Amino acid sequence: MRYDLLSILLVDDNQHMRMLLGEILRAVGVKRLHEASDGAQGLQVMKTQAIDIVMTDLSMVPLDGIDFVRLLRKSKETTISMVPVIMITGHSTITRVNEARDAGVNEFLTKPLTARGVIERITLVVDHPRPFVRSATYFGPDRRRHVKSNWAGPFRRASDAPQRNVATQEI
Numbered sequence: 672m673r674y675d676l677l678s679i680l681l682v683d684d685n686q687h688m689r690m691l692l693g694e695i696l697r698a699v700g701v702k703r704l705h706e707a708s709d710g711a712q713g714l715q716v717m718k719t720q721a722i723d724i725v726m727t728d729l730s731m732v733p734l735d736g737i738d739f740v741r742l743l744r745k746s747k748e749t750t751i752s753m754v755p756v757i758m759i760t761g762h763s764t765i766t767r768v769n770e771a772r773d774a775g776v777n778e779f780l781t782k783p784l785t786a787r788g789v790i791e792r793i794t795l796v797v798d799h800p801r802p803f804v805r806s807a808t809y810f811g812p813d814r815r816r817h818v819k820s821n822w823a824g825p826f827r828r829a830s831d832a833p834q835r836n837v838a839t840q841e842i
Contacts, residue, residue: 672797674700678720681706682713682727682739683759688784692726692759695786710739717743717751724796726780726789729760729771736760737774744775744810752810753803755796759784775811777801 679701681689689706696704705720707713711734713727725743729736736758746752758771761782768779777800778792801812 672794675702677701678703678723680713680716680722680725682710682725684708684728684731688728691784695784695789698786699790710734710736713739714742721750722754724755724757724793726757726759729758729762729767737770740774740776755800757792757796772814777812
């Protein structure tokens with residue numbers, strides 16, 4: 672991968688974490704790094720810089736990572752609304768992971784950070800991007816990780832599955 676071609680925005684209220692993440696990214700060849708100390712400042716950077724990937728912390732004040740991602744996804748500018756987002760946090764409860772996923776996060780990375788973890792997530796959003804989905808209540812990357820090739824329903828939802836007759840085992 673040509674890391675030197677990427678423009679990455681780091682959004683974290685902890686300066687030491689931005690420095691650590693910046694060092695990891697520079698070590699693999701990233702040259703264009705932008706930083707913001709919270710979500711509001713991150714939105715300002717997004718309006719003035721062409722950003723390829725956003726890496727943001729979940730817990731920040733005054734605008735946390737989840738609210739920041741929601742605002743990105745609601746942007747009328749495609750270059751902002753469709754930028755891949757990697758959420759970084761030390762709070763990896765299933766509730767917070769689901770909340771981040773439902774806000775439109777592409778990938779999730781838990782602390783403590785490792786160079787390997789950072790590289791893996793960047794590789795996923797660059798080499799294996801998920802298509803974006805728009806519905807009445809969601810806009811963001813497809814939340815389904817696995818595609819079942821033998822799915823019979825038109826929308827791949829559980830309610831679309833053919834109903835089985837349990838007594839005769841017929842479809």
